[in-house]
Amino acid sequence: MAKNLSGDEPExxxxxxxxxxxxxEQAFITWxxxxxxxxxxxxxxxxxxxFSVIVSEIVDPEALGGNLTGLKPGAVFNLDQVRLIxxxxxxxxxxxxxxxxxxxxxxxxxxxxxxxxxxxxxxxxRCQLGVVLFLLNMLPPVAFTLISLAVTAYVPTVxxxxxxxxxxxxxxxxxxxxxxxxxxxxxPRLLNDIxxx
Numbered sequence: 469m470a471k472n473l474s475g476d477e478p479e480x481x482x483x484x485x486x487x488x489x490x491x492x493e494q495a496f497i498t499w500x501x502x503x504x505x506x507x508x509x510x511x512x513x514x515x516x517x518x519f520s521v522i523v524s525e526i527v528d529p530e531a532l533g534g535n536l537t538g539l540k541p542g543a544v545f546n547l548d549q550v551r552l553i554x555x556x557x558x559x560x561x562x563x564x565x566x567x568x569x570x571x572x573x574x575x576x577x578x579x580x581x582x583x584x585x586x587x588x589x590x591x592x593x594r595c596q597l598g599v600v601l602f603l604l605n606m607l608p609p610v611a612f613t614l615i616s617l618a619v620t621a622y623v624p625t626v627x628x629x630x631x632x633x634x635x636x637x638x639x640x641x642x643x644x645x646x647x648x649x650x651x652x653x654x655x656p657r658l659l660n661d662i663x664x665x
């Protein structure tokens with residue numbers, strides 16, 4: 469009987485490892501779905517708001533100024549530059565919402581979910597997923613930084629403060645994404661964790 473128990477141990481260990489891997493996969497799928505939904509909503513809202521600003525008549529910052537150059541003290545962007553900055557922000561928001569929606573469509577596919585274990589063993593797939601996650605981490609803070617820069621033309625103090633905070637958020641997203649400092653769900657740690665049983 470002791471021999472029979474020792475013979476069952478490797479099978480039991482394999483089953484436990486399979487159960488642990490499946491639990492990791494399900495947790496990852498759930499997290500990824502929520503993450504993609506969040507990015508889609510934020511980027512979609514940002515894209516629609518910035519687009520409506522681009523196609524409408526924007527007040528010339530020089531008309532609000534009070535010094536010789538026509539701009540408020542601390543403002544450095546004229547109307548054409550403000551429109552360009554807002555357009556760049558719209559472009560970044562639109563790219564991020566497009567990536568998030570495309571990834572969501574691919575990720576909710578039941579066949580893709582069944583094959584996630586096999587896909588995660590592929591370094592090429594993990595690299596692709598890492599690039600997508602990196603872009604989705606970085607694009608929204610970059611877009612908010614651009615929009616904050618546009619605000620500096622109208623209310624310089626608030627605009628520069630918002631630009632600073634948005635820039636810090638983008639830097640923090642970069643640091644967390646590449647895993648320089650282990651302060652959050654870095655992409656390398658996330659991909660290694662889901663790939664190992």
